[in-house]
Amino acid sequence: MDGSGETAPYLLYLLLINLVMIFLFWFTDLPQRIQLQRFASFVRGKLYVLEEMEAGARRKAVAYLGTVGVREPSKVIEGFVDNFFFIWPVGIEPTDIIRRLRHLIRTRESSVRDYVKRVLDSAERSVQYSVETVLEVVSVLRLLNKLVRHYLELGLKYNNLILLQYLVFQMPEIVEMARAYANSVDAFASGVPIGDGVGPLVAKMLVEWREPQREIVEGTDLYEVEVGGRRVYAIKASGPGSNVGWPGEALEKLVGELGGAVDRIITVDAALKLESEESGEVVYGTGAAIGDLGPEKIAIERIAESYSIPLDAILVKMSEAEALGPFTKKIYESVVKAYEMVRRTIVEKVKEGGTVVIVGVGNTVGIR
Amino acid sequence: MLSQQFDLLTVALLMALLMLLLAALVPWLLSVTRPKPKAVREEVVELVGCPVCGHEISRKYEKGDYVGKVVGTCPRGDGALVVKAIYVEKYESPK
Numbered sequence A: 001m002d003g004s005g006e007t008a009p010y011l012l013y014l015l016l017i018n019l020v021m022i023f024l025f026w027f028t029d030l031p032q033r034i035q036l037q038r039f040a041s042f043v044r045g046k047l048y049v050l051e052e053m054e055a056g057a058r059r060k061a062v063a064y065l066g067t068v069g070v071r072e073p074s075k076v077i078e079g080f081v082d083n084f085f086f087i088w089p090v091g092i093e094p095t096d097i098i099r100r101l102r103h104l105i106r107t108r109e110s111s112v113r114d115y116v117k118r119v120l121d122s123a124e125r126s127v128q129y130s131v132e133t134v135l136e137v138v139s140v141l142r143l144l145n146k147l148v149r150h151y152l153e154l155g156l157k158y159n160n161l162i163l164l165q166y167l168v169f170q171m172p173e174i175v176e177m178a179r180a181y182a183n184s185v186d187a188f189a190s191g192v193p194i195g196d197g198v199g200p201l202v203a204k205m206l207v208e209w210r211e212p213q214r215e216i217v218e219g220t221d222l223y224e225v226e227v228g229g230r231r232v233y234a235i236k237a238s239g240p241g242s243n244v245g246w247p248g249e250a251l252e253k254l255v256g257e258l259g260g261a262v263d264r265i266i267t268v269d270a271a272l273k274l275e276s277e278e279s280g281e282v283v284y285g286t287g288a289a290i291g292d293l294g295p296e297k298i299a300i301e302r303i304a305e306s307y308s309i310p311l312d313a314i315l316v317k318m319s320e321a322e323a324l325g326p327f328t329k330k331i332y333e334s335v336v337k338a339y340e341m342v343r344r345t346i347v348e349k350v351k352e353g354g355t356v357v358i359v360g361v362g363n364t365v366g367i368r
Numbered sequence B: 001m002l003s004q005q006f007d008l009l010t011v012a013l014l015m016a017l018l019m020l021l022l023a024a025l026v027p028w029l030l031s032v033t034r035p036k037p038k039a040v041r042e043e044v045v046e047l048v049g050c051p052v053c054g055h056e057i058s059r060k061y062e063k064g065d066y067v068g069k070v071v072g073t074c075p076r077g078d079g080a081l082v083v084k085a086i087y088v089e090k091y092e093s094p095k
């Protein structure tokens, strides 16, 4: 029993430490505070990565603007990134919301165009379009970083654990999206077609790579060919600069000119795949395959409806990184599949002598 | 009896140390056992062909080329050679 005298103090200390721990962990906010700091430091680490990406994209953009003859490229980028925001029209009065939205989109587009024209006096239009896109990409990255920093600082300011936790769980997706955008600068600057260009490429294949017949609306070309005895009109954005054109307006004008004598409209576009889906899957369905803010899509739907023209959609599935990055071989192979599907649809669903309009929706960078 | 108490503490300390070491080693162990991604070489290629006769070759992408650009005349006829597609080809480099 002479050992117990020596053991007792240790046990007492242990007990005491235990009690203090229990108190700290059960009756104070200490664990949450520690967790908050851990979340915050995780977000800070990722934010550092995001800012590196933005800086990298900016460097590439400066280099690109330099090669196309812009004086003081970094000033031009600085003057662009925080400006040219877009205020969504009032939604509780929906009668003419599409018209207002369309007006605002066109206004913004033309003021961006004017800004680029001012700094880029003697360049051709495809270069001008690509410069616009590169500036837009840098400003998307800037906005993303500002938002992440905003929520981080807000969370720390009000000790909002839930907000920070949410941010932590969102971070991998945000970083992946930012990486897709940051890498897209290379594609836009070098003029290599990107995944989003499947629609324009299908249209180009269908017209056998010939030159457009005419520019039907600004930045949007019209082609006319014959496929198996059917008259085929193809609409795509004018390339090879980075441009999506106005496919809805173009279709509206074309169908109007033809007096509604169209037997079928087929839209082809890239679509974001679900996580479980395979990249490059080609699927078909009904509706307008286009991912704009609304005006172009509704124009397609309205013109199809007012003349009762069946509206088909063909989609090529891919991830965001693939949509914004250069064509991979897999995506190219699925373009060939989509092209075959369009041809099959024309031959099977339109009688000989009929008229079909194909709308190749998407960014036409690197495709004339 | 002193040695026994000493043992109790030492064992507890050693256990704690072991746990810490394990916790520190787990990420390293995971990274070592994960298979390494194969080295991949990427090259931008373009398909150049004649829409009239179907003659087609694939070659290295040249800066400034775009789909639909006329880059010559067909060696098999008098059609034009155009760039039909541009994409990234991946090669697994043996290493």
Ligand SMILES: [Zn+2]
Binding pocket: B050, B051, B052, B053, B054, B055, B074, B075, B076, B077, B078, B079
């Ligand atoms: Zn030939």
